[in-house]
Amino acid sequence: QDIKIALIAGKTGPLEAYAKQTEAGFMMGLEYLTKGTMAINGRKINVIVKDDQLKADLAKTLLEQAYNDDNVDLAVGTTSSAAALAMLPVAEENGKVLIVEPAVADAITGEKWNRFIFRTSRNSTQDAYGTAAAVPASGEVSIATLAQDYAFGKDGVAALKNALAEIRPNAKVVFEEYAPQNATDFTASAQRIFDALKDKPGKKIINIIWAGQHPLPKIADLKPERFGIEIAPGGNILPAMQIYKNYPGMEGAIYYYHAFPKNPMNDWLVAEHQKRFNAPPDFFTAGGFAAASAAVTAIQKAGGTDTEKLITAMEGMTFETPKGPMTFRKEDHQAMQEMYHFKVKANGKDANDLLDLVATIPADKMPIPVRNKR
Amino acid sequence: MTEPLLHLSGVHTHIGPYHILHGVDFAVPAGELTMLLGRNGAGKTTTLRTIMGLWQASSGRIRFDGSDITTRSTPDIARSGIAYVPEAMGIFTDLTVRENIVLAARSGPVDRNRLDWILGLFPALKRFWNLPAGNLSGGQKQMLAIARAIAEPRRLLLIDEPTKGLAPVMVRSMIEAFRALKASGETILLVEQNFYAASALGDHVVVMDDGRIVHSGAMSDLVADKTMQQRLLGLSLDAHQ
Amino acid sequence: MSSSSALPLAFDETRRRGGILTSLLSSDLPRSRALSVILFSIFALLAATPFLFSGSQPVGTAAKICVFIVLVASYDLLLGYSGIVSFAHTMFFGIGGYGIAIALERVSPTWGSVAIGSAAALGLSAVLAIAIGLLSLRVRAIFFSMITLAVATAAAVLASQLSEITGGEDGLSFQLPPALRPAFRVFSEPVFGTMINGRLLAYYLVFAVSLVVFLALLRIVNSPFGRVLQAIRENEFRAEALGYRVVAYRTAASVISALAATIAGALMALWLRYNGPDTTLSFSIMIDILLMVVIGGMGTMYGAVIGAALFVLAQSYLQVLMGAGSAALAGIPLLPNLIHPDRWLLWLGALFIISVYAFPGGIVGRLRQGKP
Amino acid sequence: MSDMAAPSTAPAELPRAKTDWLPLLLVPALGLLALPFVGSPSTWVTLTVAGLAMGMMIFLMASGLTLVFGLMDIINFGHGVFISLGAYATLLVLGPLAGWALEDSIGLNLALLGLCILVAMGVTALAGAVFERVIVRPVYGSHLKQILVTMGGLIVTEQLIHAIWGASPIPIPLPQSLRGAFVFGDIVMERYRVVAVVIGLAVFIGMQLLLNRTRIGLLIRAGVENPEMVEALGYRIRRLFVSVFIAGSALAGLGGVMWAFYRQTLTAGMGMEVMVLVFIVIIIGGLGSVGGCFVGSILVALVANYVGFIEPKLALISNILVMALVLIWRPQGLFPVARR
Amino acid sequence: MTASTTTTPALETRGLTIRFGGHVAVNDVSCRFTPGTLTSIVGPNGAGKTTYFNLISGQLRATSGTVIVGGEDITGLAPSARTKRGLGRAFQLTNLFPQLTALENVRLAVQSRADAGWSLLKVWNTRRDLVEQAEAVLERVRLADKRHIAPKALSHGDQRKLEVALLIAMEPKVFMFDEPTAGMSVDEVPTVLELINDIRKRGDATVLLVEHKMDVVRSLSDRIIVLHNGALVADGDPAEVIASPVVQEAYLGVEVARD
Ligand SMILES: Nc1ncnc2c1ncn2[C@@H]1O[C@H](COP(=O)(O)OP(=O)(O)OP(=O)(O)O)[C@@H](O)[C@H]1O
Ligand SMILES: Nc1ncnc2c1ncn2[C@@H]1O[C@H](COP(=O)(O)OP(=O)(O)OP(=O)(O)O)[C@@H](O)[C@H]1O
C-alpha cells in the first residue's frame, strides 16, 4: 500500500512564488531522502498536491478532503498563516498528523495548537530572536521598528521586544512606527523615525518587519546615514533581497540563505537546484525540503504511518535538513533550528550572490518560550 | 426630368422582430420642400431613421444625390450632406448651447453671418449661450435642435416634428426660416403634425399609414381637397386653426 | 418585447392565482420548460446530495451553492430589481459570518450563541444598511457605488484591526453546537448507506434556511413593493412623481437585501466552522457575486440559482478538470501548459468574458426567449 | 474654445461661467493648515515636496482612467493591469540596455527612462487596442458588464504576465543618477521624484491643451450621452472612442513605468494595488476632469503624507476621509465635467 | 362641504419665485385655482410655464414663495409627498418607465393612488382591481391594444397618450397638463381633449393646462393666465386675454395696431 501525503499550498494568487518553492523543495527532499526511489520500506510515496489559493476556508475543505476522500496518511501545508490556522482543528477532528510549512504565525504552535500539529518552518518568535541576536551584544543600542499596521506587524514588534529583553538587554526599542499595510510612500514614516532616533545615544537601528513589497529602498534613499542611523532589513526571498545590493553593509538575520549552511544535504540541494532551475534554492525551497525530511524520518522511525506511532516518534525527533539538524520540541512540536546573521555584500558576482555570513545563531542561543496550553 | 435628390424604393425596415416599414417608395425633389404626413405610429420617424442609417433597411434602395446610401454608416450619410433633427431632439444636455452648436459645425467655426441669422431667428439661444442645454425649456431645446441642423449649409435636411412645443410666434419664425433655407437652395424633408405649418410650407406631400405610402402629390392638391384630407389624415384642415 | 431587452420583465396579467406551487413561487413561474427542468434538477440534487454522492467534497460544494444562492438572490434584489450597484454586499455577508463566529468562539458553542450571534449580526446589518441608504442613496448611482466600495474597504480594515475580537487576518475557527458536530450520530446505523451525523444535519439546516430565504425573496420581488423597485430602477424621477418615496423604497430594499446576505454569511460560517476576511469579506467574492447575477440573469431571481450553481461548480471543479485535461494532453506541446491547473485563473477570467457575451440577458433570459 | 467666437452681439444677462479657483486654493490651504501640526519647517518641506511628487505619480496613473472612466463612462477595472503591463514592458528595454542604468550619466539614464516610457506606451497602446476590440466593445453602455468583462480581462492579462515573466517579483534597477536624494540642510528631496514632477506636469499640460483646444472632449461627452446623434452629425464616434481608449491605456503604461521605477520591484498585481486610490482620485476630481484629477491626486498624496506624520493611525483611511469631505463639500467632485 | 370647497382654492401659489443665477425663471407668481375650473397657462417659449409646474409639484425648490394645497402649505415637501396630497402632473417631455409595458406603467400609477406600494408579502396580481382600473384607463386613451408594448417601442404620439393616461390613473385633485397634445396627430387630439373636458365637467377637479394650440385653449378654458419672462402678466376670461396686446404680440406674433 502506498504512503499518501497531501501537500497543500497557496499555489495561485499573490504568493504563487512561495508555494512553487515549497513544492519544489518538498519533492527534492523526498527524492534525496529516498535516494531517488520515492519509497520508504518498499511502500511508494504518493504526493497529492492541492492548491488552497491562500483561502482559509478552501484550505480547510481541502484538508478535510485529503484526510477523508483521499485517505492520506499525513498532510503538509500551507503558505498562508490564516489558512494554516484554519486547518489545525481538521487535523484534530480526523486524528491525523499535519506538518505545518511554511506558515509562521506563533499561534500555530501556541494557543491554537493541538497534538497532531508539527511545524518545520520557523515561527515569528524565532525570527525575532534571530533579529535580536544580530544586534550587537554590548554597548547602548536604540532601535526603531517599522511594521505594518495589523496583527502580523504588531506581533512581530512585540516578539522582537521580548527577544531583545531576553538576549540583548543592552538594546531598547525606543520607537514603534506602524504604516498602513499597503503603504507605498514612506516619507512620513521615515521622518517620524528619524526624528525619534536622531538624538539617541549609541548605535541607532531601524528594524523593518514587513510582509510584501519592501520599504527598504524608500527609507534608504532618504539617507538615514545623515543621522548615523542604520537599517536592519529582515531576511526575504531572493528576488526581494536583490534590492539590498544597492545598500551594502546592512546587517540582519535570515532563516535560510543558500550559501550559508555547510552540509552535504545543502550542497546537493544547491547544486541540484542550480542545475534544474538555473537558480539557487531559496527560503521556501529549504523549508519544503525540511518538511519532507521530517515526514520521511518520522515514518522510518515509527515504522509505518499509524498516527499515534508517528506522534510518539516525532516528539523530540531530530532530523537532518539543508540548514542542519532540527528538533521537534516535545512541548509544542516546534522545530528548533539555526538562524543566520548576515551582512549585505558589497560586490556580489551575480544577482543572487548577496549576503555574507557574519555568524550562525545556534538554536540553543534562542530560548524560544513555549506558548501552548498543554 | 432630373433625378430627385433622395429616392426611396421598396424600403422595408424591421426593428427586432417587428416589421415596421412595408415597402416605402417616394422621392424628394432637389431644392423643394416635401412634407411627410401621417397618423401616430404610421412610420414617419422610422422612415427618417432608416434614411439616416440609424436603422438598417432590410430590403429596398435608398439613393441620395445619385449614389446608393442604403448600407452606408450614419456618419458617412451625414457627411454626404444630410442633416437630421430627431423627434426627441437629441440635445446634448451636458454641453452648453454654444458647445452643441460647435459640434454641429463639422467643418470649423460657424460662419459669423449665418450664426447671427440663426440667433436672430431664435433669440433665446443667444440669451442662454453658455447655459447647459439640459436647462433649456422644451421649446428652446427644439430651437436648438433646429439651429444645430442649419448651423452649416447642407444638401438635405430631415426634420422630425420641429414645431411641437413651439409657441405660435416661434412657429411663424420657423416657417420663415424654412422658406429662407429653401430659397438658398437646400432641400427639406419635413415630418409635421401641424397641418397649418405643413400647408404653408410644403411643395410636395407624402402621406404614410401603417408603414406604407398611401398618397403622394402636390401640396396644393391636398389643401384644396377636403375629402382627401379627411380620408388621409382623419381631420380636415379647417378644424385645426 | 424586442430581443435586445436585457431585462425580461414578468408582467403578464393573465397569470391567475393557482396551485400551491404557484403560490410558493409567488406566481412567478419559470415560464420555460428547459428552465423548469434545470431548476427542478438543481433543487432535487441539492436536496439529495448527501445520499447521492460520497465523500466530503460534494456535500461541501452543495452547501456552498445553497449559501451562494441566497447571497446572489439577495444581491439581485438590489442590482436587478432596484438598479442599485453596491460593493458593500460582502460586508453584510461578513457580518453574518462574524456574528456566528464570534458568538460561538468567544461565548460558547451552543444554540443560544447561534441565536445571539445571528440576532446581533442582523441588527448590525440593518442599522448599517439604513445608515448607508439614508446617507448616500440620494447621490448619483456611480458615487453610491464608490461610497459602498469605500465602506466595504473600511469594514475589511476594521475586521483586520480588531484582531482581538475578529481574529484579524487569521479569522476564527470554532466549534458548533454538539448536534451539528461530525461525531454526533442520530442513528447508530447508516440510512441508505449514509451516516446520519451532525455534519448531515448541518447541511440540511443550511439547505432549509436557504430555501426559505430564497422563497421569501422571490415573494418580495413579486409583491407590489417589488414592482415599485423595478419602476424606480427604470425611472426614479417618474416614480417619485407618481408618489413613491424613492429613498424610502431604496433603503428598504437595501435593508432586506442586507439581512438576507447576513443570513447567508451566518450559514456559511456554520457550515465551514470558520470565518475570516478572505472567506466572506474579500472583494473577489463581490466580483464573483456580480458574475453569478449576470450569468444567471439579472432581475429574475431564478438567475441567482443557476448562476450560483454553475459558478460554484466551475470554481470547485475547474482545477480538477484542468488537471485531468492537462494530464490527458501530456506530450502535446504548449497545450498542457495552458490548461495546467495552476493556470485556472486564466480560464476563470476567460469565463468571465465569455459568459457575459454568451448570455447577454443571462441564462434565464436566454432560456425564456423562445417562450413568451 | 477657440473654435467659435461668441455671437457678435454679446449674449445678454447670463455671464460666462467663471473659472473656479476655490479647489485650487485647497492645496496651499491644506499645506498651511498642516504646518503648525507638523512643527518643524524642514520636515514640512520634505513632506510637502514628497507629497507633491507622489501626487504627480498618482496623476500619471490616473490620467488615462480620467479619459476612459471619467469622460467615456467606461468602468475599466483592467486599467490596473495596463499599469502592470507598462511596468513589465520596461524589461524589454532593461534587458538589452541594462548597462545604461548602471552608468552614472544623467543623459544616458534619462534616455533609458525615455526609451522605457516609449516602449511601454507602445505595448500598452497595443494591448489597449486589443482590449477594446475584444473585451470592451460589446459592452459599451452597461456598467455592470464592463466591470465583469474588464475584471475578466484583468485576470487573464495578469495570468499572461505570470506566464511570460514568471510569478516571482522582479527587481529592476533605478538608473544610477536618479537614485538617492538632494539634501538641503534638513530637507531631503528624492531625485526620482523630481523627474516624476516634470513628466507629470508635461502630461497634464498636454492633456489640458488637447481636450480644451480641440473638440475632442466635447465629442466624447456628447457621444456618451447620445452616440446616435453624434453619428448623425457626421462624426465617427466609434473610431474616436477606440482612440481614446488606446490613449488611456498608453497613459496607464506611462504611469506604470514611473511606478515601476519608484517601487523598483515588479509584481503582476502592482497596478491593481493602486486602483482604489486611482478611482478615489477621479471621483474627488469630478468625473471627466483632467484638472480635477490633477488636484485630486496632489490632495490625496499630501494628506497621506501629513496624516502619516501627524497621526499615522488615520493614514489607513485618509484617502477615504478626503473623498468623503470633498463629496460633502461638492457632491459632484471638485471640477465635474460630465454630470452623471 | 360644497360651500367650503368653493371658498378655499384647491391650489394657491403666493409670491412663487425661482432664480437660476441671475435669471429669474418664475417671478413672484401669486395665483389661486378653484376646484371645478380649467385654467390655461400660456406664454412664449421659456416664459416659465414648465418651471412653474415644477415648483408646484416639487421637482424644483422655490427660491421664495409658498405653495398651498387645500389650505396646507406644502412648500417644503418632496414630490412624492405632494402627489399624496392630490397634485398630479404630466410632463412636457415624455417621462415614462421605458422598459415596462404600457399597462404596468399605468398600473403603477393606480397602485400609488391605492397606497399599495408597501405591501411586501402579497403577490402583486392578487390585487385584480388595480389591474382592471389600469386597463380601463388605457381603454380611455385608446391604447388598450398596445398594453403589452413598452414605451421605448411606442411611437412618439402614443407615448404622449400614455403620459396622459398616467395622470388620469392617479386621479389627483389637481391635474397639471404640460402640452398634452404636442406631437399628437390631428385625429388623436380630440380624444385627449375629450378626456380633459370630462375631468373638468366632473366639477371637483382642478385642471391646469399648458398648451400652445390656441384653438384648444380657447375651447376648453374657463380662465387663462399669461406668463411672460417668468411673471404673471395677464389673468382672466379667455376671450379677453387672447385679445390683449401682450398675448397678440409676444405670444401669437401678430402685429397689432401699427399706426
Ligand atoms: N424601438 C422600437 N421597437 C419596436 N417597435 C417600434 C420601435 N420604435 C417604433 N416602433 C413601432 O413602429 C411603428 C412606427 O413608429 P414611428 O415612430 O415611425 O411612427 P411615427 O409615424 O413617427 O409616429 P408619431 O407621429 O407618433 O411620431 C409604431 O407602431 C411603433 O410602435
Ligand atoms: N436650471 C436652470 N438654470 C438656468 N436656467 C433655467 C434652468 N431651468 C430653466 N431655466 C430657464 O428658465 C426659463 C423657463 O423655462 P420653462 O421650461 O419653464 O419654460 P416654458 O414656459 O415651459 O417654455 P416652453 O413653452 O418652451 O416649454 C427658460 O428660459 C430656461 O432656460
Ligand SMILES: [Mg+2]
Ligand atoms: Mg414620429
Ligand SMILES: [Mg+2]
Ligand atoms: Mg415648458
